[in-house]
Amino acid sequence: MDSRNEFNCRIFAFIFSTLIMVFGQPAWSATFYIPDPCDPCATIQTAIDNADSYDIIEVAAGIYSGDGYWDLDFHGKAITVISSDPCDPCATVIDCSDPLDGSHRGFYFHSGEEPNAIVEGFTITNGRGVVGGGICCANGSSPTIKNCVISNCVVTGIGGGIYCDDTSNPLISNCRIIANSAGLYGGAVMCWQSSPTIKNTIICGNSAQNGGGLSCLSQSEVYVSNCTIFSNRALGGWGGGIYCAYDGTGLNIINSVLWGNTADEGNQIAIDSTGHTVTCAILYCDVRAGLGDIAIADPCNSSVSWGPGNIDKDPCFAQPGHWDENLLPDPCDDFWVAGNNYLKSQAGRWDPMANGGLGDWVIDLVTSPCIDTGNPGSSLADEPCDVNNVRVNMGAYGGTSHASKTPPGWGKLADLNNDGFVNLLDFAIMAADWLNSQDALPGDVNRNGTIDIADLEIMANQWLH
Ligand SMILES: [Ca+2]
Ligand SMILES: [Ca+2]
Ligand SMILES: [Ca+2]
Ligand SMILES: [Ca+2]
Incomplete structure (x- = not known):
């Protein structure tokens, strides 16, 4: 290539990357609208079929059902399927209930999709099948699923809400996975040799035989941060909230709340490690009954790395949902009555129903112990800017x-x-990482990426308070 061509190439590459940086997508990407005013036959699936990389498919508010609106297949494309109001996923619904009793789910990713394959702002409900009632990610498919509600999906096998199989590592963020069920494993989410990241997500009112909320099996390394895992049930099995089993499985959970989950063994978490190695790290979480609600089948093979920063205190949800036993004691016909899991606060709690349904801040008589008790080294991200707000909250809205x-x-x-005091125990945690540089170390209280004298000075100023 002569120098002039090389110069032109570089200019082009610069313009291309600048466009992507500024607009988040190339300027020539197309947006398809559903419904399409020019093509009454267009469906979400036909729009996906016609789309190229970086195109957007925007779906208007409404309830969608039937061929072309369920079992949606990205064919490996890097596209975004988004509702017209992604902040209100309840307005745009993919209803998988089939009057002919067929089994359908919302999305089926199986062509190696990457994180730039995005589903955003939908409710996916009434899915049926054997695995992955709402969404199935298979064959190394790792899409991004955000601002979605996945509810009332039922499978006979595994993964009532979402199933991840065979090195599929989706990012699941800002979702609510509610009232789904699986006959065997993972009422909300099931991972098999897969390592999803689940953050700012509510997992509540789900049920399965094992792992009422989440099941992590066989070389799955699962990352859970700022999640609320509440009132899930293992019916006759292990792990009401989370169930982990088989060699090489790891669970990493931080800044989260595990509360009110129930099971025969391990109400909040069960590690079924007989003959297998399973690792589990839990820090800055509110876990009901602490280690007492974590069952380990074979402690010689597996371990729980506990803390720092874990607490066992009523999280004071604004309006926790509950199970209705449906007049009969048999739990199989119970149904989940949804609530909300915002944390009560004397300084202000967001109430989505206040102000005529527009949402507003309201004041409570008590303050949740999950407020400002997340990892001191974690970013506050989008939390309200306020001089009193010094740490990220635990739970899905942290x-x-x-x-x-x-x-x-x-x-x-x-x-x-x-533990309520700033003393030598806290200094020991800081000292253990002294001069280390890493994201979100607990002792990095000024959150600049390194633990040094500046962090120690902050600790000294609060010493013995
Ligand atoms: Ca019942
Ligand atoms: Ca906070
Ligand atoms: Ca302390
Ligand atoms: Ca620092």
């Missing part, structure tokens, strides 16, 4: 613009182990 607010004097930045 790090979001709807995180409950911090009363004056409530947050203790340098209380690294959440």
Whole structure:
């Protein structure tokens, strides 16, 4: 290539990358609208079939059902399927219920999709089948699923809401996975040799035989941050909230709430490690009954890395949902009555129903112990900017613009182990990582990526408070 051509190539590459940086998509990408005013036969699936990389398919509010609106297949494309109001997933519904009793799910990713294959802002409901009632990710498919509600999906096998199989590592963020069920494993999410990241997500009111909420099996390395895992049930089995089993499986959970889950063994978490190696790290979480609600089948093979910063205190949800036993004691016909899992606060809690349904901040009589007790080194991200807000909250709304607010004097930045005091125990946690540079280390209280004298100075100022 002569120097002039090389120069032109570089200019083109610069313009291309600038366009992607500025607009998040190339300027020549197309947007398809569903319904399409020019083509009454167009469906979400025909739009996907006609789309090229970086195209967007925008779906208007409404309830969609039938061929072309369920079992949606991206064919490996890097496209975005988004509702016209992605902040209100309840307005745009993919209803998989089939009057002919067929089995359908919302999305089927099986062509190696990558994180730039995006589903955003939908409710996916009434899916049926054997695996993955709402969404199935298989064959190394790792899409992004955000701002979605996945509810009332039922499978006879595994993964009532979402199934991840064979090195499929989706990002699941800002979702609500509610009232789904699986006959065997993973009422909400099932992972088999897959490593999803699940963040800012509510997993509640789901059920399965094992792993009422989440099941992680066979070389799955699952990352859970800022999630609320509440009132899921293992019916006659292990792991009400989370079930982990088989060699090489790892569970990493931080800044999350595990509360009110039930099972025969391991109400909140069960590690079924007989003959297998399973690892589990839990830090800055509110776990009901603490280690007492975590069952380990074979402690010689597996371990729980516990803390720092775990607590066992009523999270004070604004309006926790509950199971209705449906007049009969048999749990199989019970149904979930949805609530909301915002944390009560004397300084302000977001109430989506206030102000005539537009949402507004309201004041409570108590403050949740999950407010400002997340990892001191974690970013506050989009939490309300306020001088009293010194740490990220635990639970699904921590790090979001709807995180409950911090009363004056409530947050203790340098209380690294959440025992209410700043003392030698906290210093020991900071000292263990001294001069280490890594994201979100608990002792990095000024959150600049390194633990050094500046962090120690902050701790010294709060010493013995
Ligand atoms: Ca019942
Ligand atoms: Ca906070
Ligand atoms: Ca402390
Ligand atoms: Ca620092």
